[in-house]
Amino acid sequence: MTSSKSGPPKSGPPGNSSGGISGAIAGDLEPCGTCGRSVAPRALFCHACGAVQPPRPLDPFTRLGLERRFDIDLEQLSKQHAGFTRAMDPERFAARGPRQQANAKTQVEALRDAYEVLRDPIRRAHALLELIGGTPADGDEDGDEEIADLAARLARADDVLELDRIGLDLNQRVEACIKYLAPAFRKAQTASTPDSPPAIDGAARILARVERLEALAAEVRDRRAARTTPRP
Secondary structure, three states: OOOOHHHHHHHHOOOOOOOOOOOOOOOOOOOOOOOOOOOOOOOOOOOOOOOEEOOOOOOOOHOOOOOOOOOHHHHHHHHHHHHHHHOOOHHHHHHOHHHHHHHHHHHHHHHHOOOOOOOHHHHHHHHHHHHOOOOOOOOHHOOOHHHHEEEHHHHOOOHHHHHHHHHHHHHHHHHHHHHHHHHHHHHHHHHHOOHHHHHHHHHHHHHHHHHHHHHHHHHHHHHHHHHHOOOO
């Protein structure tokens, strides 16, 4: 990354191939609040004066310099987040005044929020679904016989062992559904045109099913915790 002599360091986070810490993306340029020169939406620093920029409205994939896909590399996600966060440590900018230090702090917060979205497969799926123009599917539990049966089993469960069996069953089903999300999103993104809503709908339906299973799993955990005798 290039910068002025008074600008930020030139090293970017590990694995970032988008032009260093201030890697540009396609989109409308924003004026730097310090010098007024144009700055790319994802830039952390102004190329002209080196001033720390406030975070712009960006999707979590773009903010962390990752490809918009469901099956992201979680190790790469952690590296990107750690690298950007180190670069934006507010303590590094104490000598630049409160405004730039505040911008660095809000950048760190925005990076953390994006990281939390992408590390959670359900939140990541929702973010990607929105980006490709999809809408969440209705959570019709009554229309899914398998989930209805699991809900009935849970309603009848009256001991810890049965709750544990149901919880294990639900967790396995959640993991299986999450594995289906990656090819479903690849298909949706490949065929993502106004004439191909069924491809996007497929990913949305799988996501809705994962959420219904997760809701049942959360109920199992709550009931399990309520039945566990606290240690003295």
